[in-house]
Amino acid sequence: MSLEAFKSRVLPVKDKLYRFALRFLRDEDEARDVVQEVLIKVWNKREEMDQLENMEAWCMRITRNVSLDRLKSKHNKYTTPIEEGFDVSGGDRETPYRSTELSDTMKTIGSFIQALPEKQRQVIQLRDVEGYSYQEISEIMEIDMNQVKVNLFRARKAVKENLLNINAYGLG
Structure with a gap:
């Protein structure tokens, strides 16, 4: 792979790689380091790149593996607001009350997602936040x-049930 091919095929997905790494690590500097490490790995394997059909998926897999390796080695504990991955603006109808309500809802959903088992959390991030097939x-x-579909179904169901329970009891 030439430098031009690298720039056109790999660099455009750098922001997705960063968001994905950030979801795992909850630390912006660590996520940037992971993306840099991934880009170096991809560059070093550039001779094999012409054989890949889906460069983006391959880069995301490397990002996932490097992020998991870092988590295993450091046992990080973290929290990050989920609204970073979503547009929660209400457009012209935005009021301070509505804005606060949306922000609180997104934080609640984020906490529900963080409580999911690891596979469900990863699948819901990739599908509903990043938009992967x-x-x-x-x-x-x-x-x-099939495991992807089952994990996504279970993750969405758990988040929905938790949200409905909170709203049903007036705690939201």
Whole structure:
């Protein structure tokens, strides 16, 4: 792979790699380090790149593996607001009350997602935040597509039930 091919195929996904790493690590500096490490690994393997069909999924898989390695080595504890990955603006109808309500809801949803089992958390991040297809998630996570669908279904169901329970009891 030439430098031009690297710039056109790999660098455009750098922001997605960063957001994905940040979801794992909850530390902006660590996430930037992971992305840098991933880009170096991709560059060093550039001779093999022409054989890949989906460069983005391959880069995401490397990002996932490097992030998990860092987590295992450091046992980081963290919290980060989920609204960083979502547009919670209400447009012209935005009021301070509405803005606060949306922000609180997103924080609540974020805490529900953080409480999910690891696979469910990763699948919901890749599908609902990053917008990857089931096939791409299957490749990134190296799991069967049925497992992707089951984990996504269970994750969405758990978040929905938790949100409904809070709203039903007036705690939200």
